Amino acid sequence: MSGAEESALGESTSVGSAVPDLGGATARAVYRDLLRFGPRSRRDLGERLGLSAPTVTRATRELLEAGHLRPLDTVSPARGRPQQPLDVEVEHGPRFVGAKVTADAVHAVVTTVHGEPIEDLVVPLEGTTPEAVADGVAAPVRELLGRHERVAGVGASIGGVVGERRRVDSSWILGWEEPVPLADLLEQRLDLPVAVDNDIAAMVHGLNWGGIGRAHRTFAVLTIGVGVAIATVVEGRLLEGRSHLAGLTGRLPVGTTADGEPLLFWQAARTAAVVERAREHGVLGAGEGIDRLRELVVRDREPGALAEAEELARLLARAASAVVAVVDPEAVVLGGETMDLVRAAGGVFEDTLRAALPAAQRDLVLRELGEDFDQWARGAAVIAIQEYVGGEW
Structure with a gap:
């Protein structure tokens, strides 16, 4: 065992008396790997993390004794010695x-x-x-x-x-x-x-730790509602940028204003902007808001209201196509309070998006978040x- 490994095993950070401590950096690395990527043997852990066999043995022993890990049934591979995978203890864990x-x-x-x-x-x-x-x-x-x-x-x-x-x-x-x-x-x-x-x-x-990230290493998320946002995960890591604002400001151009200025995603797709457009076009009255528009679109299928929903779908598709052009994700996830309007517009979003993509990207996976805040x-x-x-x- 190297001096660095020995030192890492000795470090400790308390998280409170009710939960046993995870231990030092090496034990945390072992636990983190099992948590993110699932059960594996001590040998596999050593190879993945670049640790010696004694170091892995010591770290896993400490984690097992503290109740953080649990052993699974021994597996006998076609070649080599039988291996006993380890997994994170969930039922009695933190x-x-x-x-x-x-x-x-x-x-x-x-x-x-x-x-x-x-x-x-x-x-x-x-x-x-x-x-x-x-x-x-x-x-x-x-x-x-x-x-x-x-x-x-x-x-x-x-x-x-x-x-x-x-x-x-x-x-x-x-x-x-x-x-x-x-x-x-x-x-x-x-x-x-x-x-x-x-x-x-x-x-x-x-999503990256326990949802779509398990199936897709690179994906984008776009949300619309009171605010709008875009986030991208590339090769398993969320892109945050120098100012931790990558995508979060919604400043992606999705059109042009009447004055010829760029129309930004946040200006065009947030709920207040959708309501304002609907009022300007006579779809909503002065005192009516997004709930009334939702009734007109989803329940009544009123043509003018449907046109507003279709415009929102196109704006969202333009933003998504720009992200796909830059990041080339495997999947795009959509969410937010006004996604029901986009769904009510039928295939407008998907048709607009796929038409804007080259053939090689048209097999893009589309997913949608649930409607609540869970x-x-x-x-x-x-x-x-x-x-x-x-x-x-």
């Missing part, structure tokens, strides 16, 4: 709580270490000041903590610019223009490690899991 914050509610969920939901909870948000949001997140989290043991960490996701998974630098949804140390505020209330991230980044981390809350839990296991994501 739990994590994720909380997705919107302008008027907190969607919370408790999950396994794989990010699988166990119980969820939705509570109204009474205010949008930093203290009110911290209290609003802490309330459902405390309720879940009272019903679930072995919680090792909490993740919170919020629409805004987030720095170092600790502070929210700004959030237009909540009206925050100055940095807010949200992780600190929550840790004071919960006495648990807390990680904070942008909501779509957290959601995409969740996926977003699970993503918030996943960022807590990532902080718990450490390392690169």
